[in-house]
Amino acid sequence: MSDKKPLSSVNDFVVRFANVNGSGSASANEMFARAILRHGVPVSPRNIFPSNIQGLPTWYEVRVTEDGHLGARGGVDMMVAMNPQTWDKDVAGIEPGGYLFYDSTKPMPSTKFRDDITVIGVPLTAITNSTYTDPRQRQLFKNIIYLGALSALLDMDPKLIEQLIGEQYKGKEKLLSSNVHALHLGRDWALQNLKCPIGLRVKKSDKVGDRIFIEGNSAAALGAVYGGATVCAWYPITPSSSVAEAFTAHCKKYRHDPETGKAKYAIVQGEDELASIGIVIGASWNGARAFTATSGPGISLMTEFIGLSYFAEIPAVIMNIQRAGPSTGMPTRTQQCDIIACAYASHGDTKHVLLFPEDPAEAFEFAAAAFDLAERLQTTIFLMLDLDIGMNHRLCRPLKWDDSKQYDRGKVMTAEMLEQGRDFGRYLDVDGDGIPYRTYPGTHPTKGSYFTRGTSRDRYARYSEEGSVYADNMQRLVRKFETAQDLVPRPLQANAERPTKYGVIYFGSTSPAMDEAIGLLEARGHQLDRLRIRAFPFHSSVASFLAEHDFVYVVEQNRDSQLRQLIVNENGIDPVRLVPIVHYDGTPITARFIAKAIGDHQDHLKVTPLRKAVS
Amino acid sequence: MTYIAKPKFHHPGLKKNELGYTHRDYEGKISTLCAGCGHDSITASIIEACYELSIEPHRVAKISGIGCSSKTPDYFLGNSHGFNTVHGRMPSVLTGANLANRDLIYLGVSGDGDSASIGFGQFAHSIRRGVNMTYIVENNGVYGLTKGQFSATADRGSKSKKGVTNTDNAIDLVAIALQLGATFVARSFSGDKTQLVPLIAAAIGHKGASFIDVISPCIAFNNHAGSTKSFDYVREHNDAVNRLDVLVGRDPIAVDYAPGTVQVVEQHDGSKIALRKIDADYDPHDRLGAQAFLAKHAAKGQIVTGLLYVDPDADDLHAHLNTVETPLNTLEADTLCPGSAALDKLNASLR
Ligand SMILES: Cc1ncc(C[n+]2csc(CCOP(=O)(O)OP(=O)(O)O)c2C)c(N)n1
Ligand code: SF4
Numbered sequence: 019m020s021d022k023k024p025l026s027s028v029n030d031f032v033v034r035f036a037n038v039n040g041s042g043s044a045s046a047n048e049m050f051a052r053a054i055l056r057h058g059v060p061v062s063p064r065n066i067f068p069s070n071i072q073g074l075p076t077w078y079e080v081r082v083t084e085d086g087h088l089g090a091r092g093g094v095d096m097m098v099a100m101n102p103q104t105w106d107k108d109v110a111g112i113e114p115g116g117y118l119f120y121d122s123t124k125p126m127p128s129t130k131f132r133d134d135i136t137v138i139g140v141p142l143t144a145i146t147n148s149t150y151t152d153p154r155q156r157q158l159f160k161n162i163i164y165l166g167a168l169s170a171l172l173d174m175d176p177k178l179i180e181q182l183i184g185e186q187y188k189g190k191e192k193l194l195s196s197n198v199h200a201l202h203l204g205r206d207w208a209l210q211n212l213k214c215p216i217g218l219r220v221k222k223s224d225k226v227g228d229r230i231f232i233e234g235n236s237a238a239a240l241g242a243v244y245g246g247a248t249v250c251a252w253y254p255i256t257p258s259s260s261v262a263e264a265f266t267a268h269c270k271k272y273r274h275d276p277e278t279g280k281a282k283y284a285i286v287q288g289e290d291e292l293a294s295i296g297i298v299i300g301a302s303w304n305g306a307r308a309f310t311a312t313s314g315p316g317i318s319l320m321t322e323f324i325g326l327s328y329f330a331e332i333p334a335v336i337m338n339i340q341r342a343g344p345s346t347g348m349p350t351r352t353q354q355c356d357i358i359a360c361a362y363a364s365h366g367d368t369k370h371v372l373l374f375p376e377d378p379a380e381a382f383e384f385a386a387a388a389f390d391l392a393e394r395l396q397t398t399i400f401l402m403l404d405l406d407i408g409m410n411h412r413l414c415r416p417l418k419w420d421d422s423k424q425y426d427r428g429k430v431m432t433a434e435m436l437e438q439g440r441d442f443g444r445y446l447d448v449d450g451d452g453i454p455y456r457t458y459p460g461t462h463p464t465k466g467s468y469f470t471r472g473t474s475r476d477r478y479a480r481y482s483e484e485g486s487v488y489a490d491n492m493q494r495l496v497r498k499f500e501t502a503q504d505l506v507p508r509p510l511q512a513n514a515e516r517p518t519k520y521g522v523i524y525f526g527s528t529s530p531a532m533d534e535a536i537g538l539l540e541a542r543g544h545q546l547d548r549l550r551i552r553a554f555p556f557h558s559s560v561a562s563f564l565a566e567h568d569f570v571y572v573v574e575q576n577r578d579s580q581l582r583q584l585i586v587n588e589n590g591i592d593p594v595r596l597v598p599i600v601h602y603d604g605t606p607i608t609a610r611f612i613a614k615a616i617g618d619h620q621d622h623l624k625v626t627p628l629r630k631a632v633s
Numbered sequence: 634m635t636y637i638a639k640p641k642f643h644h645p646g647l648k649k650n651e652l653g654y655t656h657r658d659y660e661g662k663i664s665t666l667c668a669g670c671g672h673d674s675i676t677a678s679i680i681e682a683c684y685e686l687s688i689e690p691h692r693v694a695k696i697s698g699i700g701c702s703s704k705t706p707d708y709f710l711g712n713s714h715g716f717n718t719v720h721g722r723m724p725s726v727l728t729g730a731n732l733a734n735r736d737l738i739y740l741g742v743s744g745d746g747d748s749a750s751i752g753f754g755q756f757a758h759s760i761r762r763g764v765n766m767t768y769i770v771e772n773n774g775v776y777g778l779t780k781g782q783f784s785a786t787a788d789r790g791s792k793s794k795k796g797v798t799n800t801d802n803a804i805d806l807v808a809i810a811l812q813l814g815a816t817f818v819a820r821s822f823s824g825d826k827t828q829l830v831p832l833i834a835a836a837i838g839h840k841g842a843s844f845i846d847v848i849s850p851c852i853a854f855n856n857h858a859g860s861t862k863s864f865d866y867v868r869e870h871n872d873a874v875n876r877l878d879v880l881v882g883r884d885p886i887a888v889d890y891a892p893g894t895v896q897v898v899e900q901h902d903g904s905k906i907a908l909r910k911i912d913a914d915y916d917p918h919d920r921l922g923a924q925a926f927l928a929k930h931a932a933k934g935q936i937v938t939g940l941l942y943v944d945p946d947a948d949d950l951h952a953h954l955n956t957v958e959t960p961l962n963t964l965e966a967d968t969l970c971p972g973s974a975a976l977d978k979l980n981a982s983l984r
Contacts (some may be wrong), residue, residue: 025934230983244976248961249732251725273656280957282964284732284950289758293725296718296755300729303716304694305962308729322719369940416980425966453789458962459694459714459730460737467691469707471717480709518857 022134026217029059029084031095033168033218036108038101039067039076047078049182050168053413054082055231056178060224062088062530064410064606067350075104082374084225088377088413089531090606091407096218098164105130117216118166121160123326138212140167145203156289159200161336165206175222176205228377230378230416234407235311237378237417238337239264241385242309243272247335249308251286251297253316256349257405258339262287292318295323295334300388302333303470305430305458307389309335314343314356317363324398325364326348326472328495331445331454333392333399333428336360337385340404344602346594350606352405354526357580360400361554369499371506372400372554376392376529377407379414380552382506393428395502396456397448404575406527406606429455436465444468444479445491452497499555506553509560514545521567522599522616525551525581527606528573534609535616542613544620546571554584564596571616573599575607651687653748659684661692661711666701671823671849671864672771676708677766678826679740679769682833686881690825693738694730697754698723701778702744702771702849721752724759724768728950731764734960735951738837739766746776749785749804756806760813760842763881767836767843770806771823773851774862781854792859805931807941811924816947817843818923821938823850827876828938831906834913835940839903841947848936872930874939875916878907899944917943 025031033050037043039449051063059082081091096117099108112118114134120126122139126329131137141522146160169176180198187194187300208214239261242250252262266285273282288294294310301308312320319340327334340356373388383401388399429449431442436457442465445454454477457466468479476482514536524532529550539546549563549570564570564585572582579598586593599615601607602623640811647655664673670741683690693713697703699720706715718726727741741759748756748770759768775786781794781801785804792798810818817839821829829847836843848867850856856863861870881904894913898906916922923942929936 079965127964172868226984228980228984232983240979244970246964246966248964248969249729251729254898272975273969275957278957279955281955282957282968284954284956284961286728286732286762286954288725289754292722293758296722296725297729297732299715299718300696300726300731301733301961302729304730305735306729306733308733323722326719416975419970419976423966423970457714458734460692460734463689463691464712466713467712469715469717472719473717626780630659 022115022135022361023595024117024217025095027095027555028219028221029082029223031218032079032081032091032093033081033096033098034077034094035098035266036101038073038103039074041100041161042158043100043161046165047080048322048411049179049186050165051080052182052231053169053174053179054080054184054220054224055413057175057220058226059084059220060086060088060225060413060486061415062090063227064090064406066605067127071286081219082220084531086225086413087530087534087609090608091611092608093404098168100164106156117218119164119171120217129439138171138216140164140204140212145207149203153583159196162197162200163204164199167208169201170205170208170214171212171216173221175218176201193509194307226413228416231411231413232465233409233411234375234376234378234381234403235339235409236258236264236304237382238401238408239405240268240383240417241382242335242389243268244382244419245307245386245389247307247309247389248283249297249301249306250283250310251288251308252310253288253291253294255313255316257318257341257409258313258316258337259348260409261337261339275391287585288444291319292323295320299327299332300325302392303459305417307335307393307425309337309388313339313341314359315345315346317356317359321364324370325366325368327398328364328368328370329366329472330470331396331456332470333396335388335392335399335401337401337403339408340402342602346384348604350405352527352606353575353604354402354404355530355576355580355602356402357584360402361584362508369555370398370400371395372402373393373507374402374525374552375407376526377414378412379417382417387507389501391505394426394496394505395453396428397498402526404527407595429453431457431461431466433462437464442466443477445475445494447494447497449609451501452494452499453501503555503593505556506557507591508557509552509563511559511563512548514547515540516545516546518547519568520545520620521547521549521563521570523549523551523563523574523575523581523585527576531607531612532573535612538609538613539617542617544617544625546616556585556588559629560585564589564591569595571597571599571619573607573612575601577602650684652689654684656680656684656688658712658926659690659708659710661708664705664708666704668855669852670701671773671851672702672705674823674826674907675709675769675771675847675849676705676831677827678833680709681826682837685830685976686834686837686879688695688738688837692736693740695740695742696723696727696730696940697742698744698747698864699777699778700744700747701851703742703747705771706740706742721747721750722755723747724755724764727766728759728762728764731766731950732956733962734766735956736960740837741766741768743768744784745770745771745774745786745806749806751783753785753804757809757813760810760815760844762950763797763814763816763842763953765840765842765951766835767833767839767845769833769845769847771849772806772846773811773849773855774860774864775851777816780980788861791861792857794854794857805927807844807846808924808927811920811942813928814842815844815942816944818942819845820848820936820938821845822848822871822938824864824868825871825938831877831879832940835877835900835904835906838879838881838900838902839943839947840901840948841944850959867936870934870936872935872937874910874912874926874937874941876909876911876915877940878909879905880905898943898945901947906940906943911939917941
């Protein structure tokens with residue numbers, strides 16, 4: 019019997035599905051999340067998958083969050099335990115007072131349960147087997163049957179799920195009706211045999227608004243379509259492969275000439291990352307917008323070419339969907355651990371532009387902007403996503419595009435300009451911003467051609483290893499990087515309600531957890547100003563923010579506090595004033611974690627919480 | 634300055650080609666390679682072939698890796714863009730460049746170290762993709778630029794300048810190119826301009842992946858007795874299957890031919906290759922036959938040269954990818970961007 023009162027909450031709880039990979043549960047689980055969205059209640063789902071191999075465990079977690087907290091919360095209120103292999107761990111992970119949902123066809127001995135949770139058994143296999151004979155059907159419909167049972171337990175409107183099934187199987191009437199039938203099998207069984215609803219409930223609300231539900235990788239790929247990328251070269255690696263796959267799908271939809279059916283793009287699956295970035299550099303050298311998508315190990319392989327892009331000044335866009343390293347690390351776990359590797363990629367003195375989108379909407383915007391930046395700055399631009407945004411659906415504001423927008427093709431000297439007698443020196447700093455003019459191959463019969471190389475050369479692209487010539491070039495590259503500061507997305511600052519000496523810096527996918535953590539910290543009486551960094555090089559407002567606060571926490575998802583290192587390195591500030599808050603176990607950072615880490619540090623500093631006056 | 638430009642001045646009486654360009658218009662900077670290096674002869678052959686074909690020099694993109702051979706694009710077609718990339722990676726950069734603008738002529742220049750060692754993968758994959766290019770390997774069996782180490786094309790048993798014997802098997806790039814589906818495969822010798830010039834011209838006219846392996850002795854590190862890539866050795870073991878002549882609707886290139894049968898191959902671009910067969914039984918349309926022929930002669934220590942295989946109906950990567958005829962690098966937002974209306978629809982479908 020329960021030691022603890024069962025949890026009760028409306029529109030604010032976490033359900034986790036524990037499944038076996040290959041059981042076809044993914045679409046039922048995703049439908050569960052979407053069904054809640056259709057109730058007008060925000061959700062934040064996460065895939066947790068140790069590997070993509072058949073038979074291994076996978077989890078799918080849905081945070082139901084009327085308040086719209088889109089970061090991971092931590093803890094599980096209801097476990098849908100469909101995987102015997104992970105049973106013990108799954109049962110142990112349930113919050114006190116939580117619920118365990120399981121297939122009771124073969125009832126578990128009570129020793130396999132806990133006293134402080136509510137156990138809900140539904141004989142899923144028995145129901146399925148008595149209805150279906152085909153083994154695959156049995157497996158697939160079992161998922162829909164538990165979805166039906168959950169809808170009754172959580173008080174969900176079955177019509178909304180039916181609608182989703184209808185959309186999914188549009189035009190496939192047989193599949194549609196059989197899925198709806200399975201849904202009701204589960205629902206009716208639960209209504210007749212269990213006490214429905216339980217303490218966790220879904221109630222219709224209006225908190226979703228016009229927000230959309232999309233994966234970061236898909237949004238970034240769409241950004242590449244809108245940003246005018248015509249060449250994509252890639253090599254499969256989790257969690258980035260779906261960028262190229264989504265780019266292919268978007269291009270098929272939007273980029274075929276209606277008359278000829280021909281493609282206004284070229285996608286090549288390279289033989290490796292070396293070839294992929296080589297193709298990108300060749301295409302960009304020749305004036306096309308090109309990109310690759312990869313993850314940490316791919317970045318390692320690309321670094322020689324990244325140095326060429328930097329020094330020979332050729333645009334390139336690399337989308338790095340970060341996963342846990344070093345080496346193969348935890349390939350299906352999230353981290354923000356390639357900051358230093360990307361910022362200073364390659365040998366010699368290099369610096370590269372990094373963009374840090376916080377969600378799919380920004381992934382879309384920044385991806386499109388990356389092509390403008392790459393051509394404007396004639397260098398590599400890294401779009402730094404991570405598995406947490408890349409491979410999960412997120413609620414975000416609708417994607418927007420300004421139709422009057424033209425692409426910024428950067429400083430390209432045309433045949434007409436050359437005809438008019440404009441002095442062309444490939445590496446001449448004509449405008450004092452460090453950015454030289456380039457010409458595309460084939461521009462003019464006698465003017466504007468030059469030889470591109472990764473070897474030192476003078477302002478007119480003539481091979482030279484003279485020290486002063488080399489240094490002149492390297493200094494111009496620094497000037498160019500300074501110019502970049504004002505072209506990249508600026509940091510966004512949000513101040514605490516009351517003036518404070520404490521600040522926090524964060525970036526990328528940490529954003530929703532940070533927003534929520536601020537509320538938790540305020541409840542503990544801690545006021546913090548926030549600065550969300552959106553790009554490297556750092557805008558001058560980063561230095562100002564640091565100057566204005568005694569201590570600044572830097573929250574990130576890697577062991578070595580890499581963003582902090584970069585800030586210290588680039589801003590020359592006393593590291594003592596930058597407090598690292600790091601989370602790197604491969605799971606997404608949570609508000610609870612941030613609030614505890616910062617709160618404990620504040621306590622340790624003996625910061626007196628500014629409590630509200632008690633009347 | 635550490636570069637040497639050629640003076641622009643030239644004799645007013647120089648012969649002009651159909652476009653009115655003189656030979657000088659196809660030259661580049663003065664070579665900084667060792668005097669007598671085979672690579673310089675290949676440069677001269679490229680210049681000659683482009684002049685004869687009346688190519689607009691600026692419509693050629695010259696792309697190379699790293700090595701003495703890869704430096705040569707600076708020494709020809711001074712009015713075209715060149716790109717000295719990184720070691721072994723010319724093929725990927727060329728592939729990307731070609732995807733961006735299908736209207737230019739792509740000339741890839743590489744060394745045997747560049748293509749058979751570090752860049753073996755990229756060499757193979759650019760060929761199997763059918764990138765429309767002329768891929769020339771200047772094959773000297775050694776690393777010239779890093780001073781004489783064996784490369785992967787050095788024959789087993791051949792000796793280095795220091796007397797060391799190579800114990801590894803050699804990679805025959807021609808055999809590999811045939812196996813990978815190159816649609817134009819040839820081997821030649823830098824010392825045989827008569828054979829090499831029309832081969833380069835025909836390769837440029839070929840639509841698809843053209844590969845020419847040119848044995849190009851390194852006089853500094855690999856031109857001694859015991860080397861199988863020395864001038865003397867190649868002259869003694871050269872066995873030409875054919876000599877050719879390229880007709881581009883104009884005068885044929887004037888070269889000497891040994892008597893034999895003549896076979897005319899018409900290519901996609903309308904150019905015609907007249908093949909004077911020295912080995913009357915040799916059929917350059919038979920990929921399998923070419924592979925067997927090559928292997929048989931290699932076993933006898935003979936170096937087979939000439940046009941070994943051609944598929945006149947070949948197509949290229951753009952055809953495989955079904956890309957538009959307009960170069961991708963000229964497309965702008967109006968044709969590339971689906972616009973806000975499409976985005977609104979998409980947003981609606983994502984709720
Ligand atoms: C990544 C890398 N490794 C090694 C080198 C050094 N390197 C420069 S050229 C070369 C070999 C060149 O040999 P080959 O391609 O046969 O050209 P050759 O000089 O003989 O014409 C090497 C190993 C390099 N530049 N980059
Ligand atoms: S070292 Fe050999 S390959 Fe290099 S330039 Fe001299 S002769 Fe030519």
